[in-house]
């Protein structure tokens with residue numbers, strides 16, 4: 124081979140090398156990068172999906188069909204996600220408990236009857252877990268009246284007990300009777316003109332009442348508080364912490380980076396799973412927000 128041919132071959136090689144690098148970079152940029160476990164610094168990426176009801180009508184932001192929920196579970200199974208509880212997450216932060224690869228939390232708020240009728244059987248079938256944050260008064264009321272109407276009924280304490288004992292449902296606190304927008308108060312927020320002392324007393328009484336009912340009926344002490352409507356404030360948060368809650372669930376959008384820092388367990392973000400959404404797409408979009416996160 125003469126010198127000119129050698130130079131031609133070399134420059135062709137360099138050109139091909141540059142082209143391959145360019146194509147690889149393009150592919151890399153177009154793929155959503157997912158980091159389920161950032162093991163080098165013990166940071167873990169945990170999506171929390173927010174659900175409310177699963178039933179056969181009234182679909183919308185808070186209501187999806189049993190078929191849709193089942194399709195979520197199938198997606199999670201096929202993509203090697205493992206559903207974890209808030210206890211698992213808290214134990215990871217406080218007690219060095221190992222978490223599975225691709226951990227995810229399925230959180231349900233309120234405690235409607237549809238959870239017992241449609242969600243619970245699917246959890247047993249697919250061997251998955253949810254975190255159910257209940258409104259204490261809703262369960263007390265429907266335990267008394269025995270009114271099983273899918274439109275408005277909540278689960279009873281017997282149903283809660285059965286679901287909790289199955290190991291598929293973790294019960295957490297969503298207030299006793301503050302899931303309302305009555306008399307100038309939205310959820311757990313302090314009313315205008317309400318003294319801090321009155322507010323703190325009212326909030327701690329309410330949350331403790333829910334705690335007591337859950338302890339009496341399930342034998343477990345909730346360690347997580349889900350803010351009604353996601354509404355909170357500094358004063359509210361300080362009461363929640365004083366009562367011993369180790370984590371709080373907000374309605375802020377996003378995916379959480381959890382590290383061995385208890386602070387990271389407060390105000391956890393969630394992804395709302397509304398009707399006609401695809402859980403795989405929601406998780407990927409949520410993961411994408413981490414690219415722009417300063418955490």
Ligand SMILES: [Zn+2]
Pocket residue numbers: 232233297302351352
């Ligand atoms: Zn709620």
